[in-house]
Amino acid sequence: MSAPSPHSHEHHPDAHGGAHATNYVKIWAILLVLLAVSLIGPELGIRTVTLLTAFGIAVVKAYMVAKYFMHLNIERRFVVQLLVVCLGLMTLFFLATAPDVMKHWGMNWRNESAKNANIPEAVHHEAGAEAGHEAAPAGHEAAPAAHEAAPAAHGAGE
Amino acid sequence: MVRPIATTRSASGVPTGRLAVWWLIASEIVIFGGLLVCYLLHRLGHPEWATYASHTNTWAGAFNTFVLLTSSLSAVLAHKAAEEGNGAKAANLLLVTCGGALTFLVVKAFEWTYEIQHGFTITANGFWAFYYTAAGLHGLHVIAGAIIMLIVAADARKGKELQRVELIGIYWHFVDLVWIFLFPLLYIAK
Numbered sequence: 001m002s003a004p005s006p007h008s009h010e011h012h013p014d015a016h017g018g019a020h021a022t023n024y025v026k027i028w029a030i031l032l033v034l035l036a037v038s039l040i041g042p043e044l045g046i047r048t049v050t051l052l053t054a055f056g057i058a059v060v061k062a063y064m065v066a067k068y069f070m071h072l073n074i075e076r077r078f079v080v081q082l083l084v085v086c087l088g089l090m091t092l093f094f095l096a097t098a099p100d101v102m103k104h105w106g107m108n109w110r111n112e113s114a115k116n117a118n119i120p121e122a123v124h125h126e127a128g129a130e131a132g133h134e135a136a137p138a139g140h141e142a143a144p145a146a147h148e149a150a151p152a153a154h155g156a157g158e
Numbered sequence: 159m160v161r162p163i164a165t166t167r168s169a170s171g172v173p174t175g176r177l178a179v180w181w182l183i184a185s186e187i188v189i190f191g192g193l194l195v196c197y198l199l200h201r202l203g204h205p206e207w208a209t210y211a212s213h214t215n216t217w218a219g220a221f222n223t224f225v226l227l228t229s230s231l232s233a234v235l236a237h238k239a240a241e242e243g244n245g246a247k248a249a250n251l252l253l254v255t256c257g258g259a260l261t262f263l264v265v266k267a268f269e270w271t272y273e274i275q276h277g278f279t280i281t282a283n284g285f286w287a288f289y290y291t292a293a294g295l296h297g298l299h300v301i302a303g304a305i306i307m308l309i310v311a312a313d314a315r316k317g318k319e320l321q322r323v324e325l326i327g328i329y330w331h332f333v334d335l336v337w338i339f340l341f342p343l344l345y346i347a348k
Contacts, residue, residue: 097199
């Protein structure tokens with residue numbers, strides 16, 4: 001929560017002066033070390049390490065900037081809640097649209113345009129395998145044929 | 159002189175000016191969040207985008223990350239100086255932050271020039287469309303932040319409206335935060 005500052009100037013009734021005991025240069029140095037790690041990690045060529053060092057460290061860096069530079073650690077709780085709600089809406093957007101955007105067919109629907117647009121061979125096989133595993137409804141029987149037609153769409157604009 | 163409401167009222171326990179900045183950031187989270195979620199969804203659905211992403215310059219992106227992190231440091235040090243009532247120091251530190259903004263934009267300009275000359279334009283494919291939209295929108299925020307910072311610094315040098323140093327600082331840290339996520343999405347994941 002906000003702590004009144006002993007150095008607050010007259011226009012600043014709820015200043016963040018109490019935060020300035022933080023060693024900002026030290027925080028900055030840690031952020032730079034994390035940046036270096038996020039660059040070195042992908043060089044190893046291991047997918048899990050790349051994901052952890054690139055995106056995991058991005059989350060840690062963002063947390064540190066928000067906490068120490070934006071002073072969210074001493075900000076009123078409702079401000080933090082406001083921002084968390086917005087992040088939650090972003091997550092909801094992802095979860096609600098992912099089933100449609102990231103798959104090409106489901107139990108009772110097919111997304112032919114996404115399937116035909118610029119799908120590389122690796123995904124063809126994977127998608128075909130996925131179709132085989134599913135207890136596909138009758139409408140899916142035509143799916144392999146549509147797959148074969150897909151290469152014609154390769155190179156088309158997305 | 160009548161002072162603006164933003165500097166005299168604190169109905170929620172947070173000064174009105176700072177509360178307004180938090181609301182602005184909340185709306186920005188939805189704007190950038192929506193864009194990044196769309197990118198992520200398409201990236202996961204189009205493995206070939208990794209090939210397109212391999213043409214982005216990781217070192218230019220890393221250098222710009224360094225620049226923005228450093229400019230965030232000068233912004234928070236400007237805030238500290240303002241809290242201590244040292245307007246001149248706060249103004250100088252804001253100018254350092256503006257220098258970071260300018261450096262960032264110059265690097266971006268060189269990057270884009272190279273990419274466009276090699277045919278990687280906004281209409282080349284979905285990846286480049288997202289790349290230019292996301293980086294371009296972020297770049298506009300950098301430009302807006304730098305302009306506002308120059309105005310705040312001019313006042314701060316005269317010892318006026320020092321509370322605004324914190325407000326532009328919070329905004330600038332958010333601009334930095336967005337880039338922290340854009341960097342791995344556009345430059346590292348290949």
